[in-house]
Amino acid sequence: MKKHNFSAGPCILPQEVFQQASEAVLDFNGTGLSILEISHRSKEFVAVMKEARALALDLLGLSGKGYHAVFLQGGASMEFLRVPYNLMTVNGKAAYLDTGTWASGAIKEAKAFGDTVVVASSKPENYNHIPKSFEIPTDADYFHCTSNNTIYGTQMRQFPETNVPLVCDMSSDIFSRTLDFSKFDLIYAGAQKNMGPAGTTLVVIKEGLLNKTGRSIPNILNYQQHIDKESMYNTPPVFAVYTSLLTLKWLQNLGGIPAIEKVNEAKAALLYNEIDRNPLFKGTAATEDRSKMNATFLLENEAHAALFDNLWKNAGISGLNGHRSVGGYRASMYNALPLESVQVLVDAMKELERIA
């Protein structure tokens, strides 16, 4: 039986994408070859890469607006390093907002390159909210933030108005909600939540942003190289890119980001209403910063844990355990998770209330 998969990533993808990807493993588009054995330089795969890059920009509303999209490797963690390497000038300065483990991972990497100013941090409160009042130094080379904090279940609703380039790690909420993406100068996102399997990272870069640091950047770490080589500087992760393309097409057929946003709002409302209504549960994130992708919550009484764990596991739910740094539960409700799965979880919460 197919599980209701609430995993934080890698995570559920559309069922039809699993089907199409598995067919391509056996015979890619009638070529008589598997997607796993074709050359990345074949015209068939070059077309996949081209379409994936174009469709990513299209869905974000950035086509024709002076942006490049590339599919890279090394995970979002590699972009923690590539961002300062490519954007922080020698003797320069960068500004970071510290909203969680991943944000602080990015900060750690930036510190190796220069003056890294943490404009605000919610660490003392175990990252249960997004700091709202902070100042970005006007002489910073860029400002970096994390739109959705996968571990802590918080999400930025507002992004600062600033004259410095805006860089955002959107790994866990890209393609999930409408935003004015043209406000951002660089966006990156590991594929393994809303886009595809693990193994590739989408990086969207505004023209004119690069080549200003005075640094010598190794080719593999140099965004300009990857743009110039059309994401084929070295052998790309063909299967991850192809499966990402299938997911992006699925989203396009659904009506794009505005259509999935409605579903995501319905799922989040259903679950948070139950967390707030049910006296046995409480949320961990500040209400105004609650993430629509990852809902983190606790039992009011730990003594109910064994009973509740049994209930959700027997209901066919998988991947509900919270991250070890928060504990409790985390329900990740990425684009491909159906509303019905959230209903199954809510029913298990109601059942606990009835029998506990």
Ligand code: PMP
């Ligand atoms: N940023 C965010 C917001 C994440 O959720 C994650 C992983 N869950 C990362 C960065 C790190 O991604 P990766 O494992 O692809 O390096």
